[in-house]
Amino acid sequence: xxxxxxxxxxxxxxxxxxxxxxxxxxxxxxxxxxxxxxxxxxxxxxxxxxxxxxxxxxxxxxxxxxxxxxxxxxxxxxxxxxxxxxxxxxxxxxxxxxxxxxxxxxxxxxxxxxxxxxxxxxxxxxxxxxxxxxxxxxxxxxxxxxxxxxxxxxxxxxxxxxxxxxxxxxxxxxxxxxxxxxxxxxxxxxxxxxxxxxxxxxxxxxxxxxxxxxxxxxxxxxxxxxxxxxxxxxxxxxxxxxxxxxxxxxxxxx
Amino acid sequence: xxxxxxxxxxxxxxxxxxxxxxxxxxxxxxxxxxxxxxxxxxxxxxxxxxxxxxxxx
Numbered sequence: 001x002x003x004x005x006x007x008x009x010x011x012x013x014x015x016x017x018x019x020x021x022x023x024x025x026x027x028x029x030x031x032x033x034x035x036x037x038x039x040x041x042x043x044x045x046x047x048x049x050x051x052x053x054x055x056x057x058x059x060x061x062x063x064x065x066x067x068x069x070x071x072x073x074x075x076x077x078x079x080x081x082x083x084x085x086x087x088x089x090x091x092x093x094x095x096x097x098x099x100x101x102x103x104x105x106x107x108x109x110x111x112x113x114x115x116x117x118x119x120x121x122x123x124x125x126x127x128x129x130x131x132x133x134x135x136x137x138x139x140x141x142x143x144x145x146x147x148x149x150x151x152x153x154x155x156x157x158x159x160x161x162x163x164x165x166x167x168x169x170x171x172x173x174x175x176x177x178x179x180x181x182x183x184x185x186x187x188x189x190x191x192x193x194x195x196x197x198x199x200x201x202x203x204x205x206x207x208x209x210x211x212x213x214x215x216x217x218x219x220x221x222x223x224x225x226x227x228x229x230x231x232x233x234x235x236x237x238x239x240x241x242x243x244x245x246x247x248x249x250x251x252x253x254x
Numbered sequence: 255x256x257x258x259x260x261x262x263x264x265x266x267x268x269x270x271x272x273x274x275x276x277x278x279x280x281x282x283x284x285x286x287x288x289x290x291x292x293x294x295x296x297x298x299x300x301x302x303x304x305x306x307x308x309x310x311x
Contacts, residue, residue, distance in 0.1 A: 047256050058258035061265050065272040108279040115275075116268040123264050221276065225283045232283070235290040242294075242302045 015094050017234045024227045031224040038217035045210030053207070060207075062120040067195070068215040069112035072222055073141060074176055076106035079226070080148075081173045084166035093237070094230075096162035099169060100152050101229035105222055107145035113138060125189060133182035134190035137175055144172045158237060 046064035053060035080102045086095025117135070118128045129135065148165055155161035183192045194202040201208055258265045 057261060059261040059264055061258065062268040065268055069272065104282075105279060108275050112272045112275050115271050119264045119268045119271075123261055221280070225280060228287050229283050232287040232290050235287075235294050239290065239293050239297060242297050246297075246302055 015092060017094060017097075020094060021231050021234060024231050028224060028227055031220050031227070035217055035220040035224055038213055038220060042210055042214035042217050045213060050207050050210050056124060059120060059123050062116055064211050064214050066113060066116040066120060067211055068218040069109050069116060070138065071215055072218045073106060073110035073113050073138065074179060075219070076102050076109060076222060077141065077144075077169075077173070077176055080106065080169050081176075084169040087162050087166040088170075091159075093159070093162075094234075096158060096166075097230050097233045097237070098226070099162070099165060101226055101233050103145055103148045103152065105225055105229070107142065107149065109218070109222070110138065110142040110145060114142060130189050132188040132190055133186040134179065134188050137179045137182050141175055141179060144168075144175065148172075158240075 042064070046061055050061070050064075052058050080099045083095045083099035083102070086092050087099060114135075117138075121130070122128050148168060151165050151168065152161050155164060180193075182188060183190055195208065195211070203211075
């Protein structure tokens with residue numbers, strides 16, 4: 001019982017923006033260092049250590065930047081959806097901040113997945129783009145991110161923007177299982193899952209480890225940037241409320 | 255420099271563009287963080303406080 005109380009007290013403490021910023025100051029240098037090391041190891045593996053593929057030759061090296069990009073595109077959306085539940089159920093401002101800060105990052109990872117996928121598709125499929133279910137659903141994800149970013153910018157009052165964005169994010173979450181299972185539900189040109197699949201990965205260990213290290217590097221980079229952007233957003237809101245206070249005081253004085 | 259043969263253009267362009275996007279979003283996040291922090295400090299130096307700070311103080 002007392003454990004439960006202290007855990008919930010700790011979580012509530014972290015939900016306080018000032019304490020959250022203090023936590024970010026401590027964690028951020030470690031996350032940045034981990035990101036740098038993971039990228040160094042991952043890129044060394046991707047360029048020099050992993051052998052060329054029997055079927056795809058050297059072109060398969062694109063998957064080391066493509067697959068982690070696609071994973072993070074979906075992971076970031078899942079973070080935004082969880083934050084949106086926090087916004088709608090608990091009306092917590094830190095949840096709003098988390099959702100808003102994640103959107104441009106998600107858009108960046110989705111863009112990487114789309115562009116590098118296209119650069120892989122041209123030599124392997126002979127086409128830069130095909131309208132199959134996987135590619136189309138990821139393109140929709142990219143458009144969703146852009147739409148959410150536009151929504152955050154359009155509605156000036158942050159708490160009103162948060163509610164609208166949270167509803168839109170949760171409605172759009174239906175796209176995530178569609179992306180994941182599109183390669184099984186429909187006959188797509190995009191290949192089916194080869195890492196997260198029943199029966200274990202279909203890729204050799206020598207080729208899969210650089211991809212996993214790169215995926216970790218992308219994840220720690222996302223966490224670093226997300227924390228940093230959340231801290232900035234908290235500062236932005238403080239600036240806004242200080243300016244409003246200044247304006248109302250100016251009104252009183254006049 | 256590794257040699258990617260006939261696929262060199264596609265591989266290098268992929269890594270180049272992915273790197274550009276990641277460096278770009280990192281720079282954007284970092285610069286935005288510095289700018290907002292500076293604005294906040296300027297306002298605080300002008301003696302502005304939030305309502306909640308006044309209550310605590």
